[in-house]
Amino acid sequence: MLNEIINFLGENIQMIYIIILSVFVGVEVIGKVPAVLHTPLMSGANAIHGVVIVGAIIVMLNTPAENILALALGFVAVVFGTLNVVGGFAVTDRMLEMFKKKK
Amino acid sequence: MEVKYILDIIYLIASVTFVLGLKMLSHPDTARKGNLYAAFGMALAIIGTILLYNHADGYTTREPIKIILILAAIGIGTIAGWLTARRVQMTKMPELVSLFNGMGGACAAIIGLMEYEHNLGKTGALATIIAGLIIGSVSFSGSIIAFLKLNETMKKPIRIPSYNILNTVVMITLILCGIFIVYTQPEHLLLVVLLFVFALIYGVLFVIPIGGADMPVVISLLNSFTGLAAAFGGFLYQNQVMLTGGILVGSAGTILTLAMCKAMNRPLSNVIFGAFGSGAAAGAGAEVNGSIKDISISDTAILMNYAKKVVIVPGYGLAVAQAQHVIHELELLLEERGVEVVYAIHPVAGRMPGHMNVLLAESNVSYDKLIEMEEINPQFATTDVVLVVGANDVVNPAAKTDPSSPIFGMPILDVENAKNIIVNKRSMNAGYAGIDNLLFYQPKTSMLFGDAKGVLSKLVNELKQM
Known part of the structure:
Protein backbone atom coordinates (compact mmCIF):
# COMPACT_ATOMS: atom_id res chain seq x y z
CA MET A 1 0.00 0.00 0.00
CA LEU A 2 2.62 2.52 1.12
CA ASN A 3 4.84 1.24 -1.65
CA GLU A 4 2.12 1.91 -4.19
CA ILE A 5 1.61 5.47 -3.00
CA ILE A 6 5.33 6.23 -3.13
CA ASN A 7 5.57 4.76 -6.61
CA PHE A 8 2.57 6.78 -7.74
CA LEU A 9 4.04 10.01 -6.40
CA GLY A 10 7.46 9.24 -7.87
CA GLU A 11 6.10 8.48 -11.32
CA ASN A 12 4.10 11.70 -11.37
CA ILE A 13 6.52 13.95 -9.57
CA GLN A 14 6.58 16.58 -12.32
CA MET A 15 2.81 16.86 -12.34
CA ILE A 16 2.85 17.24 -8.57
CA TYR A 17 5.36 20.07 -8.85
CA ILE A 18 3.04 21.82 -11.30
CA ILE A 19 0.08 21.35 -8.96
CA ILE A 20 1.82 22.76 -5.91
CA LEU A 21 3.33 25.73 -7.73
CA SER A 22 0.02 26.47 -9.49
CA VAL A 23 -1.78 26.55 -6.16
CA PHE A 24 0.57 29.27 -4.97
CA VAL A 25 0.37 31.18 -8.24
CA GLY A 26 -3.45 31.09 -8.08
CA VAL A 27 -3.49 32.41 -4.53
CA GLU A 28 -0.91 35.12 -5.24
CA VAL A 29 -2.53 36.34 -8.43
CA ILE A 30 -5.99 36.64 -6.88
CA GLY A 31 -4.92 37.95 -3.50
CA LYS A 32 -4.94 41.65 -4.39
CA VAL A 33 -8.11 41.91 -6.45
CA PRO A 34 -10.38 44.84 -5.56
CA ALA A 35 -13.96 43.83 -4.72
CA VAL A 36 -15.23 45.66 -7.80
CA LEU A 37 -13.65 43.05 -10.00
CA HIS A 38 -14.78 39.97 -8.09
CA THR A 39 -17.65 39.17 -10.41
CA PRO A 40 -15.68 39.49 -13.68
CA LEU A 41 -12.84 37.58 -12.09
CA MET A 42 -15.09 34.72 -11.04
CA SER A 43 -16.54 34.67 -14.53
CA GLY A 44 -13.07 34.74 -16.12
CA ALA A 45 -11.85 31.93 -13.88
CA ASN A 46 -15.00 30.04 -14.80
CA ALA A 47 -14.04 30.32 -18.47
CA ILE A 48 -10.49 29.12 -17.78
CA HIS A 49 -11.60 25.85 -16.18
CA GLY A 50 -13.35 25.24 -19.47
CA VAL A 51 -9.91 23.94 -20.45
CA VAL A 52 -11.46 20.60 -19.49
CA ILE A 53 -12.67 20.64 -23.12
CA VAL A 54 -9.12 19.62 -24.11
CA GLY A 55 -9.76 16.40 -22.20
CA ALA A 56 -13.06 15.86 -24.01
CA ILE A 57 -11.33 16.30 -27.37
CA ILE A 58 -8.61 13.83 -26.34
CA VAL A 59 -11.25 11.26 -25.35
CA MET A 60 -12.89 11.60 -28.75
CA LEU A 61 -9.60 11.33 -30.62
CA ASN A 62 -8.75 8.15 -28.70
CA THR A 63 -12.15 6.53 -29.28
CA PRO A 64 -12.42 4.09 -32.21
CA ALA A 65 -14.74 5.50 -34.89
CA GLU A 66 -17.00 2.40 -34.63
CA ASN A 67 -17.89 3.03 -30.99
CA ILE A 68 -20.98 5.14 -31.60
CA LEU A 69 -22.09 5.36 -27.97
CA ALA A 70 -18.71 6.64 -26.86
CA LEU A 71 -18.56 9.11 -29.74
CA ALA A 72 -22.01 10.42 -28.84
CA LEU A 73 -21.01 10.87 -25.20
CA GLY A 74 -17.80 12.59 -26.27
CA PHE A 75 -19.78 14.84 -28.58
CA VAL A 76 -21.97 15.96 -25.67
CA ALA A 77 -18.87 16.54 -23.54
CA VAL A 78 -17.27 18.73 -26.24
CA VAL A 79 -20.50 20.76 -26.59
CA PHE A 80 -20.61 21.28 -22.81
CA GLY A 81 -16.93 22.22 -22.68
CA THR A 82 -17.31 24.71 -25.53
CA LEU A 83 -20.32 26.30 -23.83
CA ASN A 84 -18.20 26.75 -20.72
CA VAL A 85 -15.27 28.26 -22.64
CA VAL A 86 -17.04 30.48 -25.18
CA GLY A 87 -19.89 31.54 -22.92
CA GLY A 88 -17.50 32.21 -20.07
CA PHE A 89 -15.09 34.40 -22.02
CA ALA A 90 -17.88 36.20 -23.90
CA VAL A 91 -19.82 37.12 -20.78
CA THR A 92 -16.65 38.25 -18.99
CA ASP A 93 -15.76 40.44 -21.95
CA ARG A 94 -19.23 41.92 -21.94
CA MET A 95 -18.93 42.81 -18.28
CA LEU A 96 -15.50 44.35 -18.66
CA GLU A 97 -16.52 46.32 -21.72
CA MET A 98 -18.67 48.39 -19.38
CA PHE A 99 -15.76 49.30 -17.16
CA LYS A 100 -14.14 51.29 -19.91
CA LYS A 101 -13.61 54.89 -18.86
CA LYS A 102 -16.45 56.95 -20.20
CA LYS A 103 -15.95 60.64 -20.55
CA MET B 1 11.90 17.54 -34.06
CA GLU B 2 8.89 15.80 -32.64
CA VAL B 3 5.29 16.90 -33.16
CA LYS B 4 4.68 16.27 -29.49
CA TYR B 5 7.11 19.03 -28.58
CA ILE B 6 5.18 21.56 -30.62
CA LEU B 7 2.01 20.68 -28.73
CA ASP B 8 3.92 20.89 -25.44
CA ILE B 9 5.08 24.39 -26.35
CA ILE B 10 1.52 25.38 -27.30
CA TYR B 11 0.32 24.14 -23.91
CA LEU B 12 3.10 26.10 -22.23
CA ILE B 13 2.03 29.29 -24.00
CA ALA B 14 -1.61 28.65 -23.09
CA SER B 15 -0.71 28.08 -19.43
CA VAL B 16 1.20 31.36 -19.37
CA THR B 17 -1.76 33.22 -20.89
CA PHE B 18 -3.99 31.79 -18.14
CA VAL B 19 -1.72 33.07 -15.37
CA LEU B 20 -1.24 36.38 -17.15
CA GLY B 21 -4.98 36.64 -17.84
CA LEU B 22 -5.91 36.10 -14.21
CA LYS B 23 -3.25 38.58 -13.13
CA MET B 24 -4.51 41.24 -15.54
CA LEU B 25 -8.11 40.55 -14.55
CA SER B 26 -7.25 41.91 -11.13
CA HIS B 27 -6.75 45.49 -12.39
CA PRO B 28 -9.58 47.54 -13.85
CA ASP B 29 -7.37 48.98 -16.61
CA THR B 30 -6.00 45.69 -17.88
CA ALA B 31 -8.89 43.35 -17.06
CA ARG B 32 -10.43 43.22 -20.48
CA LYS B 33 -7.12 42.54 -22.21
CA GLY B 34 -6.38 39.84 -19.65
CA ASN B 35 -9.60 38.06 -20.48
CA LEU B 36 -8.76 38.19 -24.18
CA TYR B 37 -5.24 36.83 -23.58
CA ALA B 38 -6.66 33.86 -21.70
CA ALA B 39 -9.24 33.31 -24.43
CA PHE B 40 -6.48 33.37 -27.04
CA GLY B 41 -4.47 30.82 -25.06
CA MET B 42 -7.54 28.62 -24.77
CA ALA B 43 -8.18 28.75 -28.52
CA LEU B 44 -4.55 27.83 -29.15
CA ALA B 45 -4.76 24.86 -26.77
CA ILE B 46 -7.97 23.59 -28.38
CA ILE B 47 -6.73 23.89 -31.97
CA GLY B 48 -3.37 22.39 -31.00
CA THR B 49 -5.05 19.40 -29.37
CA ILE B 50 -7.27 18.70 -32.37
CA LEU B 51 -4.36 18.85 -34.83
CA LEU B 52 -1.37 17.54 -32.90
CA TYR B 53 -2.40 15.37 -29.95
CA ASN B 54 -1.26 11.75 -30.05
CA HIS B 55 -1.61 9.11 -27.37
CA ALA B 56 1.70 7.63 -26.29
CA ASP B 57 0.47 4.10 -27.10
CA GLY B 58 -1.00 5.09 -30.47
CA TYR B 59 -4.72 4.97 -29.68
CA THR B 60 -5.27 8.25 -31.43
CA THR B 61 -6.84 8.17 -34.88
CA ARG B 62 -8.21 11.00 -36.99
CA GLU B 63 -10.99 9.54 -39.11
CA PRO B 64 -12.91 12.30 -40.91
CA ILE B 65 -16.12 11.40 -39.08
CA LYS B 66 -14.51 12.05 -35.70
CA ILE B 67 -12.99 15.36 -36.75
CA ILE B 68 -16.34 16.43 -38.21
CA LEU B 69 -18.11 15.49 -34.97
CA ILE B 70 -15.59 17.42 -32.87
CA LEU B 71 -15.85 20.50 -35.06
CA ALA B 72 -19.64 20.27 -35.11
CA ALA B 73 -19.75 20.03 -31.31
CA ILE B 74 -17.46 23.04 -30.99
CA GLY B 75 -19.60 24.91 -33.52
CA ILE B 76 -22.83 24.22 -31.65
CA GLY B 77 -21.28 25.12 -28.30
CA THR B 78 -19.76 28.32 -29.70
CA ILE B 79 -22.97 29.59 -31.24
CA ALA B 80 -25.12 28.71 -28.24
CA GLY B 81 -22.58 30.03 -25.71
CA TRP B 82 -21.95 33.24 -27.64
CA LEU B 83 -25.60 34.07 -28.17
CA THR B 84 -26.57 33.39 -24.56
CA ALA B 85 -23.65 35.42 -23.23
CA ARG B 86 -24.38 38.36 -25.53
CA ARG B 87 -28.12 38.46 -24.99
CA VAL B 88 -28.54 37.81 -21.30
CA GLN B 89 -29.51 40.74 -19.12
CA MET B 90 -26.77 41.85 -16.79
CA GLY B 277 -32.79 32.97 8.57
CA SER B 278 -34.51 29.82 9.73
CA GLY B 279 -37.59 30.29 11.93
CA ALA B 280 -35.87 30.64 15.31
CA ALA B 281 -33.41 33.32 14.24
CA ALA B 282 -36.00 35.50 12.55
CA GLY B 283 -38.18 35.64 15.66
CA ALA B 284 -35.29 36.37 17.98
CA GLY B 285 -34.60 39.90 16.69
CA ALA B 286 -34.94 42.83 19.07
CA GLU B 287 -38.36 44.33 19.52
CA VAL B 288 -39.32 46.98 17.06
CA ASN B 289 -39.95 50.39 18.57
CA GLY B 290 -41.11 53.53 16.84
CA SER B 291 -43.08 53.88 13.70
CA ILE B 292 -42.60 54.13 9.99
CA LYS B 293 -42.63 57.60 8.44
CA ASP B 294 -43.66 58.18 4.84
CA ILE B 295 -42.23 60.87 2.59
CA SER B 296 -43.72 62.23 -0.64
CA ILE B 297 -41.84 62.50 -3.90
CA SER B 298 -41.92 66.30 -3.92
CA ASP B 299 -40.53 66.46 -0.38
CA THR B 300 -37.75 64.09 -1.42
CA ALA B 301 -36.99 66.28 -4.41
CA ILE B 302 -36.77 69.40 -2.26
CA LEU B 303 -34.57 67.67 0.29
CA MET B 304 -32.18 66.49 -2.39
CA ASN B 305 -32.18 69.74 -4.32
CA TYR B 306 -30.92 71.68 -1.32
CA ALA B 307 -28.49 69.06 -0.10
CA LYS B 308 -24.74 69.47 -0.42
CA LYS B 309 -23.96 65.83 -0.54
CA VAL B 310 -26.13 62.85 -1.50
CA VAL B 311 -25.03 59.23 -1.17
CA ILE B 312 -26.93 56.61 -3.10
CA VAL B 313 -26.95 53.08 -1.69
CA PRO B 314 -27.98 50.76 -4.51
CA GLY B 315 -29.13 47.20 -3.87
CA TYR B 316 -30.29 44.33 -5.97
CA GLY B 317 -33.84 45.70 -5.88
CA LEU B 318 -32.60 48.57 -8.04
CA ALA B 319 -31.40 46.16 -10.67
CA VAL B 320 -34.53 44.03 -10.54
CA ALA B 321 -36.63 47.13 -11.20
CA GLN B 322 -34.24 48.00 -14.10
CA ALA B 323 -33.73 51.40 -12.52
CA GLN B 324 -29.95 51.72 -13.11
CA HIS B 325 -30.47 54.20 -15.94
CA VAL B 326 -32.93 56.41 -14.07
CA ILE B 327 -30.67 56.59 -11.08
CA HIS B 328 -27.82 57.74 -13.32
CA GLU B 329 -30.14 60.44 -14.70
CA LEU B 330 -30.94 61.52 -11.14
CA GLU B 331 -27.23 61.63 -10.36
CA LEU B 332 -26.47 63.86 -13.39
CA LEU B 333 -29.38 66.17 -12.61
CA LEU B 334 -28.26 66.68 -9.03
CA GLU B 335 -24.66 67.20 -10.09
CA GLU B 336 -25.82 69.92 -12.48
CA ARG B 337 -27.22 71.73 -9.50
CA GLY B 338 -24.02 71.50 -7.56
CA VAL B 339 -24.93 68.56 -5.36
CA GLU B 340 -22.13 66.11 -4.78
CA VAL B 341 -23.41 62.59 -5.57
CA VAL B 342 -21.60 59.30 -5.00
CA TYR B 343 -22.63 55.67 -4.74
CA ALA B 344 -21.85 53.55 -1.68
CA ILE B 345 -21.07 50.01 -2.74
CA HIS B 346 -21.29 47.28 -0.14
CA PRO B 347 -19.00 44.33 -0.93
CA VAL B 348 -21.97 41.98 -1.35
CA ALA B 349 -24.37 44.42 -2.99
CA GLY B 350 -26.18 42.71 -5.83
CA ARG B 351 -25.98 38.98 -6.12
CA MET B 352 -22.23 38.64 -6.30
CA PRO B 353 -19.37 40.78 -5.03
CA GLY B 354 -18.81 43.45 -7.64
CA HIS B 355 -22.13 42.70 -9.33
CA MET B 356 -23.48 46.15 -8.49
CA ASN B 357 -20.46 47.79 -10.10
CA VAL B 358 -21.13 45.89 -13.29
CA LEU B 359 -24.79 46.87 -13.25
CA LEU B 360 -24.06 50.55 -12.68
CA ALA B 361 -21.25 50.56 -15.22
CA GLU B 362 -23.82 49.28 -17.70
CA SER B 363 -25.74 52.53 -17.34
CA ASN B 364 -22.58 54.66 -17.76
CA VAL B 365 -22.08 55.59 -14.11
CA SER B 366 -18.47 56.71 -13.86
CA TYR B 367 -16.14 54.25 -12.17
CA ASP B 368 -14.76 56.77 -9.66
CA LYS B 369 -18.23 57.55 -8.30
CA LEU B 370 -18.53 54.04 -6.92
CA ILE B 371 -17.08 54.22 -3.43
CA GLU B 372 -16.31 51.07 -1.49
CA MET B 373 -17.56 50.53 2.05
CA GLU B 374 -14.37 51.27 4.03
CA GLU B 375 -13.92 54.55 2.23
CA ILE B 376 -17.53 55.77 2.35
CA ASN B 377 -18.38 54.88 5.94
CA PRO B 378 -16.55 57.86 7.54
CA GLN B 379 -18.21 60.17 5.00
CA PHE B 380 -21.79 59.50 6.10
CA ALA B 381 -21.46 61.94 9.01
CA THR B 382 -21.09 64.81 6.52
CA THR B 383 -23.79 63.53 4.19
CA ASP B 384 -27.10 65.37 3.96
CA VAL B 385 -29.23 62.77 2.27
CA VAL B 386 -28.75 59.04 1.88
CA LEU B 387 -30.98 57.42 -0.70
CA VAL B 388 -31.28 53.67 -0.20
CA VAL B 389 -32.73 51.98 -3.27
CA GLY B 390 -33.60 48.31 -3.15
CA ALA B 391 -31.03 47.51 -0.46
CA ASN B 392 -31.91 46.21 2.96
CA ASP B 393 -29.59 43.84 4.81
CA VAL B 394 -26.44 45.84 3.97
CA VAL B 395 -27.82 48.86 5.88
CA ASN B 396 -29.40 46.94 8.77
CA PRO B 397 -27.98 48.21 12.08
CA ALA B 398 -28.90 44.89 13.68
CA ALA B 399 -25.66 43.61 12.20
CA LYS B 400 -23.87 45.78 14.77
CA THR B 401 -26.24 45.90 17.70
CA ASP B 402 -28.19 42.66 17.88
CA PRO B 403 -26.16 39.51 18.61
CA SER B 404 -29.23 37.36 18.02
CA SER B 405 -29.63 38.55 14.44
CA PRO B 406 -28.51 36.12 11.75
CA ILE B 407 -26.50 38.87 10.08
CA PHE B 408 -24.82 39.96 13.34
CA GLY B 409 -21.19 40.83 12.67
CA MET B 410 -21.58 41.51 8.97
CA PRO B 411 -19.92 44.84 8.14
CA ILE B 412 -22.59 47.30 7.00
CA LEU B 413 -22.83 50.76 5.51
CA ASP B 414 -23.21 53.24 8.39
CA VAL B 415 -26.04 55.18 6.78
CA GLU B 416 -27.61 56.00 10.15
CA ASN B 417 -24.88 58.65 10.65
CA ALA B 418 -26.28 60.79 7.83
CA LYS B 419 -28.64 63.70 8.44
CA ASN B 420 -31.55 62.27 6.43
CA ILE B 421 -32.15 58.77 5.24
CA ILE B 422 -34.66 58.04 2.51
CA VAL B 423 -35.42 54.40 1.83
CA ASN B 424 -37.12 53.35 -1.36
CA LYS B 425 -38.77 49.96 -1.03
CA ARG B 426 -41.57 48.25 -2.80
CA SER B 427 -43.27 47.24 0.43
CA MET B 428 -42.51 46.49 4.07
CA ASN B 429 -41.46 42.92 3.30
CA ALA B 430 -38.28 41.79 5.00
CA GLY B 431 -35.03 41.74 3.02
CA TYR B 432 -33.38 38.85 1.25
CA ALA B 433 -32.16 37.40 4.52
CA GLY B 434 -35.73 37.54 5.84
CA ILE B 435 -35.12 39.84 8.81
CA ASP B 436 -36.65 43.08 9.98
CA ASN B 437 -34.65 46.29 9.59
CA LEU B 438 -34.53 48.68 12.55
CA LEU B 439 -33.21 51.45 10.32
CA PHE B 440 -36.69 51.96 8.89
CA TYR B 441 -38.06 52.84 12.33
CA GLN B 442 -35.52 55.55 13.17
CA PRO B 443 -36.72 59.15 13.38
CA LYS B 444 -34.22 60.25 10.72
CA THR B 445 -35.52 57.71 8.25
CA SER B 446 -38.33 58.31 5.79
CA MET B 447 -39.83 55.66 3.58
CA LEU B 448 -40.53 56.24 -0.08
CA PHE B 449 -42.70 53.31 -1.09
CA GLY B 450 -43.10 52.14 -4.66
CA ASP B 451 -41.37 50.46 -7.56
CA ALA B 452 -37.83 51.85 -7.85
CA LYS B 453 -38.07 52.74 -11.52
CA GLY B 454 -41.43 54.49 -11.23
CA VAL B 455 -40.52 56.41 -8.09
CA LEU B 456 -37.14 57.51 -9.42
CA SER B 457 -38.61 58.67 -12.74
CA LYS B 458 -41.15 60.78 -10.88
CA LEU B 459 -38.37 62.14 -8.70
CA VAL B 460 -36.34 63.11 -11.77
CA ASN B 461 -39.38 64.88 -13.28
CA GLU B 462 -40.06 66.69 -10.04
CA LEU B 463 -36.46 67.87 -9.88
CA LYS B 464 -36.52 69.07 -13.47
CA GLN B 465 -39.40 71.39 -12.64
CA MET B 466 -37.61 72.96 -9.72
Missing part, protein backbone atom coordinates in the same frame (compact mmCIF):
# COMPACT_ATOMS: atom_id res chain seq x y z
CA THR B 91 -28.96 41.20 -13.76
CA LYS B 92 -29.11 37.54 -14.82
CA MET B 93 -25.33 37.29 -14.89
CA PRO B 94 -24.80 35.20 -11.73
CA GLU B 95 -27.08 32.39 -12.86
CA LEU B 96 -25.42 32.36 -16.26
CA VAL B 97 -21.98 31.93 -14.70
CA SER B 98 -23.47 29.12 -12.66
CA LEU B 99 -24.89 27.45 -15.75
CA PHE B 100 -21.60 27.64 -17.67
CA ASN B 101 -19.83 26.30 -14.61
CA GLY B 102 -22.21 23.33 -14.56
CA MET B 103 -21.39 22.63 -18.20
CA GLY B 104 -17.69 22.39 -17.35
CA GLY B 105 -18.49 20.03 -14.48
CA ALA B 106 -20.60 17.81 -16.74
CA CYS B 107 -17.81 17.73 -19.29
CA ALA B 108 -15.35 16.52 -16.63
CA ALA B 109 -17.83 13.90 -15.38
CA ILE B 110 -18.38 12.48 -18.87
CA ILE B 111 -14.62 12.22 -19.41
CA GLY B 112 -14.44 10.18 -16.21
CA LEU B 113 -17.25 7.85 -17.36
CA MET B 114 -15.53 7.25 -20.68
CA GLU B 115 -11.99 6.78 -19.43
CA TYR B 116 -12.83 4.27 -16.70
CA GLU B 117 -12.73 1.17 -18.88
CA HIS B 118 -9.48 2.14 -20.58
CA ASN B 119 -7.65 2.40 -17.30
CA LEU B 120 -8.63 -0.83 -15.53
CA GLY B 121 -5.64 -2.23 -13.69
CA LYS B 122 -4.01 1.14 -13.08
CA THR B 123 -4.95 2.08 -9.53
CA GLY B 124 -3.49 5.60 -9.62
CA ALA B 125 -5.21 6.50 -12.87
CA LEU B 126 -8.52 5.05 -11.68
CA ALA B 127 -8.38 7.04 -8.46
CA THR B 128 -7.86 10.19 -10.55
CA ILE B 129 -10.76 9.28 -12.83
CA ILE B 130 -13.15 8.53 -9.99
CA ALA B 131 -12.21 11.73 -8.15
CA GLY B 132 -12.75 13.80 -11.29
CA LEU B 133 -16.04 12.02 -11.94
CA ILE B 134 -17.39 12.65 -8.45
CA ILE B 135 -16.32 16.30 -8.27
CA GLY B 136 -17.47 17.06 -11.80
CA SER B 137 -20.90 15.53 -11.19
CA VAL B 138 -21.40 17.33 -7.88
CA SER B 139 -20.39 20.58 -9.55
CA PHE B 140 -22.78 19.94 -12.43
CA SER B 141 -25.94 19.15 -10.47
CA GLY B 142 -25.10 21.71 -7.78
CA SER B 143 -24.65 24.46 -10.39
CA ILE B 144 -27.94 23.58 -12.04
CA ILE B 145 -29.74 23.87 -8.70
CA ALA B 146 -27.96 27.19 -8.03
CA PHE B 147 -29.06 28.32 -11.48
CA LEU B 148 -32.68 27.38 -10.81
CA LYS B 149 -32.62 29.11 -7.44
CA LEU B 150 -31.19 32.36 -8.79
CA ASN B 151 -33.62 32.12 -11.65
CA GLU B 152 -36.34 31.95 -9.01
CA THR B 153 -37.72 28.80 -10.59
CA MET B 154 -36.99 27.30 -7.22
CA LYS B 155 -37.85 29.90 -4.65
CA LYS B 156 -37.69 28.93 -1.01
CA PRO B 157 -34.81 27.06 0.55
CA ILE B 158 -36.02 23.50 0.92
CA ARG B 159 -35.63 22.05 4.38
CA ILE B 160 -35.05 18.38 4.71
CA PRO B 161 -35.38 16.89 8.20
CA SER B 162 -32.01 16.08 9.81
CA TYR B 163 -30.46 17.49 6.70
CA ASN B 164 -26.89 17.74 8.02
CA ILE B 165 -26.84 14.09 9.04
CA LEU B 166 -28.34 12.96 5.74
CA ASN B 167 -25.87 15.08 3.80
CA THR B 168 -22.89 13.77 5.73
CA VAL B 169 -24.05 10.17 5.32
CA VAL B 170 -24.45 10.64 1.56
CA MET B 171 -21.03 12.27 1.31
CA ILE B 172 -19.27 9.52 3.27
CA THR B 173 -21.07 6.83 1.27
CA LEU B 174 -19.99 8.56 -1.92
CA ILE B 175 -16.34 8.59 -0.86
CA LEU B 176 -16.47 4.97 0.35
CA CYS B 177 -18.08 3.85 -2.92
CA GLY B 178 -15.34 5.69 -4.81
CA ILE B 179 -12.62 3.96 -2.81
CA PHE B 180 -14.39 0.61 -3.21
CA ILE B 181 -14.50 0.99 -6.99
CA VAL B 182 -10.85 2.00 -7.21
CA TYR B 183 -9.88 -1.06 -5.16
CA THR B 184 -12.08 -3.76 -6.65
CA GLN B 185 -12.02 -2.32 -10.19
CA PRO B 186 -15.25 -3.93 -11.42
CA GLU B 187 -15.11 -4.49 -15.16
CA HIS B 188 -18.74 -3.69 -15.61
CA LEU B 189 -19.54 0.00 -15.88
CA LEU B 190 -22.78 -0.30 -13.89
CA LEU B 191 -21.20 0.53 -10.53
CA VAL B 192 -19.46 3.55 -12.00
CA VAL B 193 -22.71 4.81 -13.48
CA LEU B 194 -24.37 4.34 -10.09
CA LEU B 195 -21.58 6.35 -8.50
CA PHE B 196 -22.17 9.05 -11.10
CA VAL B 197 -25.90 9.18 -10.29
CA PHE B 198 -25.16 9.19 -6.58
CA ALA B 199 -22.75 12.12 -7.02
CA LEU B 200 -25.43 14.01 -8.95
CA ILE B 201 -27.85 13.47 -6.07
CA TYR B 202 -25.25 14.69 -3.61
CA GLY B 203 -24.78 17.87 -5.63
CA VAL B 204 -28.53 18.53 -5.42
CA LEU B 205 -28.61 17.83 -1.68
CA PHE B 206 -25.57 20.05 -1.18
CA VAL B 207 -27.12 23.17 -2.69
CA ILE B 208 -30.85 22.75 -2.17
CA PRO B 209 -31.15 23.94 1.45
CA ILE B 210 -28.92 27.00 0.94
CA GLY B 211 -30.73 30.33 0.71
CA GLY B 212 -30.56 32.59 -2.31
CA ALA B 213 -28.49 35.21 -0.47
CA ASP B 214 -25.66 32.72 -0.09
CA MET B 215 -25.78 31.51 -3.67
CA PRO B 216 -22.76 33.56 -4.85
CA VAL B 217 -20.58 31.82 -2.29
CA VAL B 218 -21.89 28.47 -3.47
CA ILE B 219 -21.29 29.30 -7.13
CA SER B 220 -17.77 30.43 -6.35
CA LEU B 221 -17.17 27.21 -4.44
CA LEU B 222 -18.57 25.06 -7.25
CA ASN B 223 -16.41 27.08 -9.64
CA SER B 224 -13.31 25.94 -7.82
CA PHE B 225 -14.72 22.38 -7.74
CA THR B 226 -14.93 22.34 -11.51
CA GLY B 227 -11.37 23.67 -11.65
CA LEU B 228 -10.33 20.73 -9.51
CA ALA B 229 -12.21 18.28 -11.72
CA ALA B 230 -10.43 19.70 -14.78
CA ALA B 231 -7.11 19.34 -12.97
CA PHE B 232 -7.83 15.64 -12.29
CA GLY B 233 -8.39 15.23 -16.01
CA GLY B 234 -5.06 16.95 -16.63
CA PHE B 235 -3.35 14.59 -14.22
CA LEU B 236 -4.85 11.60 -15.96
CA TYR B 237 -3.66 12.66 -19.40
CA GLN B 238 -0.39 14.14 -18.11
CA ASN B 239 -1.72 17.25 -19.80
CA GLN B 240 -0.04 20.36 -18.42
CA VAL B 241 -2.48 22.94 -19.71
CA MET B 242 -5.49 21.21 -18.14
CA LEU B 243 -3.54 20.82 -14.95
CA THR B 244 -2.39 24.43 -14.64
CA GLY B 245 -5.73 25.83 -15.80
CA GLY B 246 -7.69 23.62 -13.41
CA ILE B 247 -5.48 24.14 -10.38
CA LEU B 248 -5.27 27.89 -10.94
CA VAL B 249 -9.04 28.15 -10.92
CA GLY B 250 -9.27 25.72 -8.02
CA SER B 251 -6.98 27.77 -5.79
CA ALA B 252 -8.09 31.21 -7.03
CA GLY B 253 -11.73 30.14 -6.66
CA THR B 254 -11.15 29.02 -3.10
CA ILE B 255 -9.56 32.37 -2.20
CA LEU B 256 -12.43 34.20 -3.86
CA THR B 257 -14.97 32.08 -1.96
CA LEU B 258 -13.29 32.90 1.34
CA ALA B 259 -13.16 36.60 0.41
CA MET B 260 -16.91 36.56 -0.18
CA CYS B 261 -17.55 34.82 3.12
CA LYS B 262 -15.38 37.42 4.84
CA ALA B 263 -17.43 40.22 3.28
CA MET B 264 -20.55 38.67 4.80
CA ASN B 265 -18.71 37.89 8.02
CA ARG B 266 -19.80 34.28 8.01
CA PRO B 267 -17.51 31.28 8.06
CA LEU B 268 -17.85 29.02 5.04
CA SER B 269 -19.07 26.15 7.20
CA ASN B 270 -21.91 28.39 8.34
CA VAL B 271 -22.98 29.02 4.76
CA ILE B 272 -22.93 25.35 3.88
CA PHE B 273 -24.29 23.76 7.03
CA GLY B 274 -26.23 26.49 8.82
CA ALA B 275 -29.22 27.48 6.76
CA PHE B 276 -29.92 31.19 6.85
